[in-house]
Amino acid sequence: MIDNPYVPLLFFMTLGLLFAAGSVGAGQLIGPKKANAAKAMPYECGLQPSPKAEEGGRVPIKYYLTAMLFIIFDVESLFLFPFAVAFNQLGLFALVEMVLFVITVFVAYAYVWRRGGLNWD
Amino acid sequence: MSTLLTLAPEFASVVALPAADVPPSVPRADFSDTPIWLSAVKALLLFVFLLLNTLVVIWFERRVIGRMQNRPGPNRAGPFGLMQTLFDGLKSLFKEDVKPAAADAFLFTLAPILFATMAFVSFAIIPLGGTVNLFGHQTPLQLTDLSVAALLVLAVAGVAAYGVILAGWSSGSTYPLLGGLRSTAQVISYEIAMGLALVAVFLYSGSMSTSQIVEAQRNLWYIVPAFISFVVYVITMVGETNRIPFDLAEGEGELVAGYHTEYSGFRFAMYYLGEYINMFTVSALATTMFLGGWHAPLPFNLIGDGYFDSGWWGLLWFTIKMWLFMFFFVWLRGTLPRTRYDQFMAFGWKLLIPGTLLWVMAVAFIRGAQLGFLGDSSIAIAGREIPIATLIVIGVLLVAVLVVLWLWETKMTEREEAAAKAADVPEEIDPYAGGYPVPPLPGQRLREPSTYPALPRAGATATVVDTPTVENKEA
Amino acid sequence: MNQEFTMVEINYWAIAPLLVVVAGALIGVLVEAFVARASRHNVQLGVGLVTYLAALVVLLAKSRTEHGLTMGGSVVIDGPSVFLMAVILCFALLSLLVMAERFGGPAADAFTPMGAATPGSDLERSAESAGWGTTEAVPLMMISVVGMMLFVSSGDLLTMFVALEVLSLPLYVLTGLARRRRLLSQEAALKYFLLGSFSSAFFLFGAALLYGYAGSVDIARIALAIGAASPVLDGLLLPGVALVLIGLLFKVGAVPFHAWTPDAYQGAPTPVTGFMAAATKIAAFGAILRLAYVGLSGNRWDWEPALIAIAALTMVIGAVMTVTQTDVKRLLAYSSIAHAGFILVAVMSFDVTGVSGAMFYLVCYGFTTIAAFALVTLVRHEGSEATDLSQWAGLGRRSPVVAGAFAICLLAFAGIPLTSGFTAKFAAFAPAISHGGAAGAWLVVIGVLASAVTAYVYFRIIVTMFFEEGAGDVVAITPSTLTTIAIAIGLVLTILLGVLPGPVLEAATQSAQFLR
DSSP: OTTOTHHHHHHHHHHHHHHHHHHHHHHHHHSOOOOOHHHHSOOSTTSOOOGGGTTOOOOOHHHHHHHHHHHHHHHHHHHHHHHHHTHHHHOHHHHHHHHHHHHHHHHHHHHHHHTTTTOOO | OHHHHTSOHHHHHHHSOSOTTSOTTSOOSOOTTOOHHHHHHHHHHHHHHHHHHHHHHHHHHHHHHHHHTTSOOSOSSSGGGTTHHHHHHHHHHTSOOOOOTTSOHHHHHHHHHHHHHHHHHGGGGOOOEEEEEETTEEEEESSOOOTTHHHHHHHHHHHHHHHHHHHHHHTOSHHHHHHHHHHHHHHHHHHHHHHHHHHHHHHHHSOOOHHHHHHHTSSSOTTTTTHHHHHHHHHHHHHHTTOTTSOGGGOTTTSTTGGGTTOOHHHHHHHHHHHHHHHHHHHHHHHHHHSOTTOOOTTGGGGGGTGGGSTTHHHHHHHHHHHHHHHHHHHHHHHOOOOOHHHHHHIIIIIIHHHHHHHHHHHHHHHHHHHTTTOOOEEEETTEEEEHHHHHHHHHHHHHHHHHHHHHHHHHHHHHHHHHHHTOOOSEEOTTTTSSOOOOOTTOEEOOOSSOOOOOOTTOOSSOSSSOOGGGSOO | OOOOOOOOOOOTTTTHHHHHHHHHHHHHHHHHHHSOHHHHHHHHHHHHHHHHHHHHHHHHHTGGGOOEEETTTTEEEOHHHHHHHHHHHHHHHHHHHHHTOOTTSSSOTTBOSOTTSOTTSHHHHHHHHTTOOOTTHHHHHHHHHHHHHHHHTBSBHHHHHHHHHHHHHHHHHHHTOBSSSHHHHHHHHHHHHHHHHHHHHHHHHHHHHHHHHHSOOBHHHHHHHHHHTOSTTHHHHHHHHHHHHHHHHHHHTOGGGOTHHHHHHHHSOHHHHHHIIIIIHHHHHHHHHHIIIIISGGGHHHHHHHHHHHHHHHHHHHHHHHHTOOBHHHHHHHHHHHHHHHHHHHHTTOSHHHHHHHHHHHHHHHHHHHHHHHHHTTEEETTEEOOBGGGGTTHHHHOHHHHHHHHHHHHHHHTOTTSHHHHHHHHHHHHHHHHSHHHHHHHHHHHHHHHHHHHHHHHHHHHHHHHSOOOTTEEEOOOOHHHHHHHHHHHHHHHHHHHOOHHHHHHHHHTOOOOO
16 A cells, blocks of 8 residues: 555545545534624525525536537547556557547447537527 | 757747756645644735735725726725725625525535635645745745645535536525526536646646646746637636626626625625635736746846845735736626627637647647657757748648638628628518518519518417427537 | 467457448438438438348348357347348338438427427427437437347347447437427336336346356356256355346246336337337347246246246236226237236247247237337317327217228237237247146136136227217327328238238247357
8 A cells, every 4th residue: 555656645635635624614613603694594695595595406407418519528538548658559440440430439429519519599 | 859959048048847856747836844733824924815815905996907997996985995894894794684485495505615715725826936935944935835736626626516507596585596507507618618728728738736847947937838828728717717798607687696695794795705706816826827927027036146036026026917817806706798608608618618729639739749759850040940840730730720710700701791792782672572561662663563462460480480490409 | 467368259240231231320400410301301211220120131131140249148049039120120221210200390290399499388399390309219229129129139238238228228219209298208218227226236146146156247158057967156146047037027028026027118208119119028028938948948937937937927917907998009018018918928938939939929029019109199079199099089970091090000900810929829838838838828827718818808898989980079180201200110010911921920930049
């Protein structure tokens, strides 16, 4: 475990966590506590909050579309990372195969573009 | 391979694998002489370095933007206003911690802590300098290194997005929710382009370990062969950190303060802090990937057999390069207006992603040609051996770029002509053509209608514009 | 880390049919993106027909002789895989002809004009009046066919899983795209998707356990490991086998895992139901046969009793549930469950004649099913399909051709001699009797009894069609040439395989040997 490269990372993360949690905790301890009803209501520029704010509201469907497209392209770039790192040993076959893979993804991308999936409206 | 090495020496390091003693997949930085307590000390030192930089950058930004806007910026708290940040931080510590009643208490507190912690983590793998002597041990000026270090940074950026979306949802109110969703959609859209831009760098360096990438840039910084990657990376790094011109998530006046509307006191300060540390992280990553990391710029690394290109001097060069990016961030904020959200998303999805993918394919072909996958023959030009395959690939790419530019140019002129024609004012119009009477434009004549049509009754709808019909949708 | 990269051997002629269909699917997607709406239907139909015919030609001309392992052992081309791939392509071709039926309208009649529009909204209405259609069905079907072809030729469990997902996901989407009764269709798609995802998860979990047991996902190596029978990891074997088989039995609709079948078959557009009923069964049974005979045959004494019980239950429940059905598509769904049970009887015989019997049964059943569902699309009441059995009363008088053709299909399902159903049942039950032992004999007895029950149901339908008076408003509309060709081919083969089963049976017998 001594030469595990993730151990210093763990130290660093712990430092960050202690700092963040500690400051937030300190803020909660040190700061004044004068609660009133107006502070507990959601902020809507001084207007009365609309009732649908209670359960958080429904998520419009275009966010789901963006998330799905993100997954597809992120997985594509996941495949590109090991290809790039091992490129020297792989040879022409891998280059051609990766080009075919990217072309396949481009076909799907063209379809999504033409259908308006990339329009944010 | 030997024929390729007779290329100009600066290209040799781009082409050839790094020295055979350390294969590229393994980090080059040597941590064998670094005991655990020294790692802990280095972690503390790095943490302090980051916090100090953050203190200075907040002051720096406010001063520089002030001067760009012809005003002094903070100059009252301490000499030249240097203590401003510290006092602001302390002030927020003493503010009341307001939590709305509708908020989910655990997530409401967890989100800023998560965001701030994840912002710090990425800095652990950035190489800040060469190998130095710390407390009697030879250790690189880098906290740790992994064979997938660059991937770690991308992964942690993804986890930081959780901090945003959780803040938006757990506030229990509409504006933060929408702000959080929009911010997350923005971050993930540009994260793809960022990852793809870095793939070109990995193609050149053959490794994802930051120390190997820095070492591979000893003779030629990657900003030269991977220039388009650099441009794309700079654009996406501004998008990832929610900075102007892409700060749509917290666009004041649009969504109040976006996902951190309901946050006050030090919880808000965590988001503020996290944003600046994110800026440092992406700048540090840009420095490492494209500007040669801690290596000295050209005149200095030739002096004294590389004296300025090793050890503690690396920290100086690294800090200078990182602060160049920070100044660039601040400059953008002082100069540019904010983009519109749909323009921003269209730019990311329709231009950056396919463009970067095509660029990665082009780099793959160029590398393939250099490595001899496409044949080994080469010709001599101006005393250097250049593989024919490289020339052919570069030629094909140039032709492709020219064709695309020509097509785009044609479409632009067509569009302009159509707009000019549409803007033409006809000489004579029928005033009741649209159903409502319209006055004539300057220079127009009105044609007298034969019968006056009945005007629509008040309250009757002519065409319903709200109902979506397929005519205004894409094919 | 820095070892030399050794490339696997790839026999391109062996996988050429797969590559052809993949290329066709990609071209289909590009057509969707770039071709104008007016001509999209015809272009897609052309692309689909050309792709399937080209793949079939390549398969029969070149790949038939290229037996062996390829792609590092992931893909196995042997007798059964070639035979089943050819059959899948034929069924895909026929289903495409039925799917593309427009009945004179602007777009394919079976599919909704705009899948993304909420049912009953203005958007849907305006899409309908603009003549839109879901021509994406063609490339979706091609992707599913690729998955099916890979499923029957997979050499290891991971390839099998990838193929399972590739074949299932387009089917989930296709199930939700019906033109009429859209809510029912979307509900069917959701049910199919949820249950299908669960079964895929079971399959994957079982594959992981088998990997733990054998140290490899390769089917041949798993067989070796089972043969070596080390007692150390024994606890992983039986659960792994059980979970993998559960995932596959779901796809064929075997009995505890059949709940999705009636709902999905009823809600899906009818041509898609025909395709699902015919082709998915082939793919899934191809995988079951490969696992049962090659991969897991070593410890078959352990899981054979469970599978025999499942086969018996499937036949019984499938047959019994058909009795109470009032909807013709649900009835055909339960009857397909019963047929899956009959095929499982053939699988349980563990002899090479069992493989050929199962494959022959799949061929006969598939042609009849596609024809039957194509005929169901024709019977309409005021433009929408009349699937309730009471509405079929008196059809014999009004449209004798359609009713007669449907009667032939039902007789084939029942297993009446001179139809393919009889020869198929004979080919499936004979191995069970000769090689299946006592359990095989019992299964055949149950099978015959179940057939009798289903025969009663089918005869009742025939009586309803020909000998009852019906309301005059249910008519059988006339299809275009394409559907007529599909129905004709299905019916001709139904009769032909009943009278002259020789050639196809011979082909099945010759292709029944698995590559080990």
